[in-house]
Amino acid sequence: MAQYTRVSGSVGLITLQNPPVNALSAAVRQGIVDTVKRALGDPKVKSVVICGQNGIFCGGADIKEFGTNMSGPPLVPMIHAIEAANKPVVAAIEGSALGGGLELALGCHYRIAHSKARLGLPEVSLGLLPAAGGTQRLPRLIGVPAALDLITTGRHVTAAEALQLGVVDRVAEHSTVDAAVKFALSVAAKSLDARRISTYPCPRPSDFDALFEGAMQKVRQSARGAIAPVACVQAVRAAATRPYLQGMEREKELMATLFTSGQARALQYCFFAQRAVSKWNMPNGARWDTSKPRPVHKAAVIGLGTMGRGIAVALAQTGMSVVAVETQEKQLMEAKQAVSGMLERGAKRRGLTPAALHKISYSHDIQAVADVDLVIEAVFEDMALKKKVFQQLSAVCKPGTFLCTNTSALDVDHLASQTRNPELVVGMHFFAPAHVMKLLEVVYGPQSSPQAVATAMQLGKKMGKVSVAVGNCRGFVGNRMLKPYIEQAFFLLEEGATPELVDRALEEFGFPMGVFRMSDLSGLDVGWRVRKGDGLVESGSASGQPTRLREGRRYSPLGDLLCEQGRFGQKTGRGWYQYDKPGSRVARSDPWFHSFLEEYRARHGLVARRIDHQEVLERCLYVLINEGFRILEDGIAAGPEDIDIIYVFGYGWPRHRGGPMFYAGMVGLATVLERLEHYRQAHPDVPYLQPCSLLRRLVASGSPPVHRWREVIKKLHSQL
Ligand SMILES: CCCCCC/C=C/CC(=O)SCCNC(=O)CCNC(=O)[C@H](O)C(C)(C)COP(=O)(O)OP(=O)(O)OC[C@H]1O[C@@H](n2cnc3c(N)ncnc32)[C@H](O)[C@@H]1OP(=O)(O)O
Numbered sequence: 001m002a003q004y005t006r007v008s009g010s011v012g013l014i015t016l017q018n019p020p021v022n023a024l025s026a027a028v029r030q031g032i033v034d035t036v037k038r039a040l041g042d043p044k045v046k047s048v049v050i051c052g053q054n055g056i057f058c059g060g061a062d063i064k065e066f067g068t069n070m071s072g073p074p075l076v077p078m079i080h081a082i083e084a085a086n087k088p089v090v091a092a093i094e095g096s097a098l099g100g101g102l103e104l105a106l107g108c109h110y111r112i113a114h115s116k117a118r119l120g121l122p123e124v125s126l127g128l129l130p131a132a133g134g135t136q137r138l139p140r141l142i143g144v145p146a147a148l149d150l151i152t153t154g155r156h157v158t159a160a161e162a163l164q165l166g167v168v169d170r171v172a173e174h175s176t177v178d179a180a181v182k183f184a185l186s187v188a189a190k191s192l193d194a195r196r197i198s199t200y201p202c203p204r205p206s207d208f209d210a211l212f213e214g215a216m217q218k219v220r221q222s223a224r225g226a227i228a229p230v231a232c233v234q235a236v237r238a239a240a241t242r243p244y245l246q247g248m249e250r251e252k253e254l255m256a257t258l259f260t261s262g263q264a265r266a267l268q269y270c271f272f273a274q275r276a277v278s279k280w281n282m283p284n285g286a287r288w289d290t291s292k293p294r295p296v297h298k299a300a301v302i303g304l305g306t307m308g309r310g311i312a313v314a315l316a317q318t319g320m321s322v323v324a325v326e327t328q329e330k331q332l333m334e335a336k337q338a339v340s341g342m343l344e345r346g347a348k349r350r351g352l353t354p355a356a357l358h359k360i361s362y363s364h365d366i367q368a369v370a371d372v373d374l375v376i377e378a379v380f381e382d383m384a385l386k387k388k389v390f391q392q393l394s395a396v397c398k399p400g401t402f403l404c405t406n407t408s409a410l411d412v413d414h415l416a417s418q419t420r421n422p423e424l425v426v427g428m429h430f431f432a433p434a435h436v437m438k439l440l441e442v443v444y445g446p447q448s449s450p451q452a453v454a455t456a457m458q459l460g461k462k463m464g465k466v467s468v469a470v471g472n473c474r475g476f477v478g479n480r481m482l483k484p485y486i487e488q489a490f491f492l493l494e495e496g497a498t499p500e501l502v503d504r505a506l507e508e509f510g511f512p513m514g515v516f517r518m519s520d521l522s523g524l525d526v527g528w529r530v531r532k533g534d535g536l537v538e539s540g541s542a543s544g545q546p547t548r549l550r551e552g553r554r555y556s557p558l559g560d561l562l563c564e565q566g567r568f569g570q571k572t573g574r575g576w577y578q579y580d581k582p583g584s585r586v587a588r589s590d591p592w593f594h595s596f597l598e599e600y601r602a603r604h605g606l607v608a609r610r611i612d613h614q615e616v617l618e619r620c621l622y623v624l625i626n627e628g629f630r631i632l633e634d635g636i637a638a639g640p641e642d643i644d645i646i647y648v649f650g651y652g653w654p655r656h657r658g659g660p661m662f663y664a665g666m667v668g669l670a671t672v673l674e675r676l677e678h679y680r681q682a683h684p685d686v687p688y689l690q691p692c693s694l695l696r697r698l699v700a701s702g703s704p705p706v707h708r709w710r711e712v713i714k715k716l717h718s719q720l
Helices: 026-041 075-084 100-107 122-126 134-142 144-153 159-165 176-186 208-223 228-241 244-259 262-276 306-316 329-349 355-359 383-396 412-416 450-462 478-495 499-509 515-522 524-533 538-543 558-564 591-603 613-633 640-650 660-667 669-682 693-700 706-719
Strands: 002-007 011-016 047-052 089-093 096-098 110-114 118-120 170-172 298-302 321-325 360-363 374-377 402-405 425-430 439-444 466-471
Touching (some): 002 026, 011 026, 011 176, 047 176, 075 100, 089 100, 089 176, 110 159, 110 176, 118 159, 122 144, 122 228, 122 262, 134 144, 134 244, 228 244, 244 262, 306 355, 306 425, 321 329, 329 360, 355 360, 374 450, 402 450, 425 450, 466 640, 478 515, 478 558, 478 591, 478 613, 499 515, 558 591, 613 660, 613 669, 613 706, 640 706, 669 693
Parallel strands (some): 089 110, 110 170, 298 374, 374 402, 402 425
Antiparallel strands (some): 002 011, 425 439
């Protein structure tokens, strides 16, 4: 809806009203059409101001309407009518003007923004382009290079940057609406000839072809198969090469292709899924809206290896006091230097002074954490060591201190059982580098209190993380699903594939790195240590002839054999690939590995066959998805959105494919089931390929869309 009032005698004030972000729903669009008509028809009104209620101008088109039969007045003629008005129209921008909201403002003759406002055209992140004239007006207003940047990245700019770019005319420090009304009064009698952006010529840069070629190359490289950024470049090119109305036609045509694409559906699903995961719930009924977090003023990190350092930086950047503990003096000194460097570089990037530097105190004595509100233990991934630390923390910390462990797979319940108050214990699984990566798995056990979970979730948010609450099991959600995925990749090598082929298939799918390049980056020794701990490694290497079976299940010792050769990946300069020197990042095909693989196959009587990309994707991805269904069945994740967000933010799953569970729905659950059954028949000794009963049940109930899976899961749980 839109409210209309006349203020200061001659200004028609139109207020958009659609909480929480004044999105342009059908009712709002109708409201704008009606109130603009009323203002223009009222002889007492000499100028018009458009603003939004509750301190936010407009969050853009109503994304919830996209999947429906869109009714109501369309945006483009509505904005044209505003631009064509014979009375000045001023946009008073508070909070956000995003997407269609900014396009509406670009149709106005003047724009005044509050100094704290943010503006942008983020449609590309929803798989779309700014199709209400944004791709045609913005380059005419601010020039092609700046428009290309804003439209292809979707980044939000501050009011100060918007002023500098020329997106807004003025910035207000206090009431933007008051400033806009005053301004509207002052321009009431002025000619509007030079204020209609659609009539501006689009400036044609001298390096036109190189500019667009460069932009296209950049989006193709960074988007990895996403179609919206490419369409954005094409639409801006139309602005620079065609008259306005023809450019609008091109914008419409490109949008029509994007609008119905699977990528747009996936990206819009991700938008809502990201918000849905903050509304967590636990199997015992505890929920986000009934569990109050406790404030954390002072936190501690125990262990200042790579993870601990990143966590200390992320904590200090929230502005809270941090105690960083490392018992080894030399490591402590090195960590102090490294953390300070990270904070300084971070502050420099954001144009700030590194105030967080003074928020950290360092100690080699665990007693230093006695008065903190929350501790994050980040010592070496070793249960005996972590147990000892938790026993110490339980004795040292003041009553009520939350004790969190940054483990990637170890049993959080077992650690909780080492303390006097297991209800205060949760896992906080960060991803490396911890001050950069957005994902945080918050792991609760049966004894974790709702308040402990709420506090960890809130702390994650404060650190700028996307936090997902998950149950406790080996590897939690992300790493648990990774295990069968990696296992399939090893088997594919045994059967005839190469690391290059597997990685290419996965990278063409959209992962930034295939499984083997990723393994080289994170270190082959990580998995080796885990497999050793599980007793999988010794049996083979002792005889010198590694068997390919462990307790009746197929096992590939390929990773173990490379580790035995000291090939740990990038850090040793050799792994699945070779590198120029240890620490170097450019992976090159390694002839040594290829002959090693051939010998290995010959030794085990394996005959290499031709493996194509389709098989790589089906086997690696469907087995990972199958484990995702098991996780849902076990109640470790509350819904498919939790799994998808974990994979998109923590494991490089291409966002335009929506996450593994959404992707399964796109492929068709019946197809996923049929292919798993096919591969299971071919590999009866691989239990992970056995389709899980939730998948079967979903297929049996007609493969409902992903947002309806929770109903089936609930029914399944109630029957158990
Ligand atoms: C052929 C078809 C022609 C169509 C042509 C029209 C095309 C127009 C293109 C567009 O305008 S697409 C939309 C572009 N806008 C955006 O991408 C903005 C999205 N929103 C945000 O970035 C943020 O929400 C915000 C506005 C910066 C506010 O952030 P904040 O952290 O304060 O709140 P959130 O938790 O994110 O959101 C609160 C609440 O509001 C819901 N929501 C936000 N934006 C929209 C929206 N545009 N449409 C519908 N709903 C929206 C969000 O889902 C949250 O809901 P919840 O239920 O409380 O979780």
